[in-house]
Amino acid sequence: MTKDFEIELLLGPGAPEVGCDMCFEQLDRYVELELAGADADAAFPGFRAHLVGCPACREEHDSLFALICSERR
Amino acid sequence: MTVMHTASVEVMEPVPVIEPPVAAPAPADVESAEWLRALRADDGSRDAAIARLHALLLRAARFEIARRRASLPHLRGNELDDIATEAADDALMSVLRRLDDFRGASRFTTWAYKFALLEAAVKLRKRAWQGREIPLEPDRWAIQPSRALGPAAASEQTEVMGAVSEAIAAALTPHQRTVLVAVALNGVPIDVLAERLNSNRGALYKTLHDARRKLREHLRERGFALDNYLEEE
Numbered sequence: 618m619t620k621d622f623e624i625e626l627l628l629g630p631g632a633p634e635v636g637c638d639m640c641f642e643q644l645d646r647y648v649e650l651e652l653a654g655a656d657a658d659a660a661f662p663g664f665r666a667h668l669v670g671c672p673a674c675r676e677e678h679d680s681l682f683a684l685i686c687s688e689r690r
Numbered sequence: 691m692t693v694m695h696t697a698s699v700e701v702m703e704p705v706p707v708i709e710p711p712v713a714a715p716a717p718a719d720v721e722s723a724e725w726l727r728a729l730r731a732d733d734g735s736r737d738a739a740i741a742r743l744h745a746l747l748l749r750a751a752r753f754e755i756a757r758r759r760a761s762l763p764h765l766r767g768n769e770l771d772d773i774a775t776e777a778a779d780d781a782l783m784s785v786l787r788r789l790d791d792f793r794g795a796s797r798f799t800t801w802a803y804k805f806a807l808l809e810a811a812v813k814l815r816k817r818a819w820q821g822r823e824i825p826l827e828p829d830r831w832a833i834q835p836s837r838a839l840g841p842a843a844a845s846e847q848t849e850v851m852g853a854v855s856e857a858i859a860a861a862l863t864p865h866q867r868t869v870l871v872a873v874a875l876n877g878v879p880i881d882v883l884a885e886r887l888n889s890n891r892g893a894l895y896k897t898l899h900d901a902r903r904k905l906r907e908h909l910r911e912r913g914f915a916l917d918n919y920l921e922e923e
Contacts, residue, residue, distance in 0.1 A: 626874040629902030637895045645796035680807045
């Protein structure tokens with residue numbers, strides 16, 4: 618079957634996910650765990666699925682990740 | 691800004707509660723503890739700490755603007771500077787208002803940065819869509835093939851898209867259709883849509899989530915295997 622990002626965005630992640638508020642609450646810790654090489658997804662169930670389903674939260678995650686990375690260089 | 695994240699925490703579907711690998715909330719690290727002490731001081735050191743915090747937030751806001759600069763060719767440098775300052779100002783208010791919420795699960799600066807990045811991102815999305823029409827009528831949508839495909843894949847995609855189109859028309863409420871079409875098909879940022887609909891990000895995402903669940907159920911009832919389109923089940 619061919620992957621199609623438009624259909625994926627329509628159908629959503631299809632897995633349990635947190636909402637935007639919880640995503641924001643957990644964002645800083647999640648990013649630090651990622652950068653430490655820890656299993657952030659195990660620590661925060663539903664967080665990764667939300668990033669798949671919510672473009673805005675994904676952008677904010679990517680920005681925080683990039684900002685912290687830039688500071689550690 | 692009116693932060694949509696000050697509303698009560700919302701979990702879309704039950705997720706198992708497990709302990710994080712590192713106990714949280716944890717005692718703040720030395721640097722974070724110093725930030726908290728200075729920002730809570732009742733002497734002149736608080737003003738200095740607030741000034742340092744504002745500078746930190748401004749740096750984060752400028753970082754976000756630089757990341758999005760290419761998508762904002764119509765904005766001049768001074769306009770971007772104003773957006774960065776407004777974002778830092780608003781983030782500063784959010785951080786100070788929510789200082790007691792910081793539990794030391796991350797560094798204080800990481801926690802504070804996310805407020806500035808959010809403020810800057812929301813402002814930039816709104817500026818990018820300022821004056822642009824957002825089609826809200828549920829019947830004004832169409833799913834188009836998004837990439838060149840071989841004959842077999844194109845046929846399969848056409849079949850799935852037809853079923854999705856039918857499901858959008860048949861299974862969703864008008865409000866669910868409006869939100870799904872705007873966000874997932876037309877690429878309208880959820881903050882922008884929330885402002886136009888006088889709603890908030892959390893509420894609209896809940897609507898989007900419910901609409902997606904209905905679509906998946908509708909398609910599965912009609913025999914479509916969706917595994918390859920979904921992140922995980």
